[in-house]
Structure formats: structure tokens, C-alpha cells
Amino acid sequence: MKRHLKIQFTDGNVMQFEFSPSIEEHRMGSYLDQMMSLSNLIIEAEGRVMLFPTQNIKFIEVYPAPQKLGTNIIRAAKIVD
16 A cells, blocks of 8 residues: 655645555654654655755655554544634
8 A cells, every 4th residue: 555745844835755665564653753853854756865854844744644653643633624
């Protein structure tokens, strides 16, 4: 199953990526925590490497959500206006 990654930047721009999961399902929560503690998000796509400074990222959305995320995740939430 393919996963999707959507990056919303602080300037309002959005980039979206599709990828095959390369991380074991049960490690995804700690991987996301580790990824956001770095100064750059690094993505290889279509033969190029892109570095995104995390201070320019407003939020990251990954879907579909992995089944096993860890204990520090709020689950089954609804988005409301």
C-alpha cells in the first residue's frame, strides 16, 4: 500500500509525495518524532534529493495512518472547523 506525505510550509506552499513504506509499521511513531527533531527533512524523489528546513514547515500529514503509532499519539480524532 502506498503512503502519501503532504508538507504544508509556513509560507502557504504545499508539496505532496507518494511512496512505498520502507519503515516497519511499529516503528513509524518514533520515526516521525525523530524526523521532526532534525533541522532538515530530507526526501529523495525522482532522482533528486530535497532538503527542507524544518523551521519552514508548518505541519506534515502522512496518510493512510499506520496502525501502530506509539503511546504519545491522539487516536481517532476528528478535524472540525
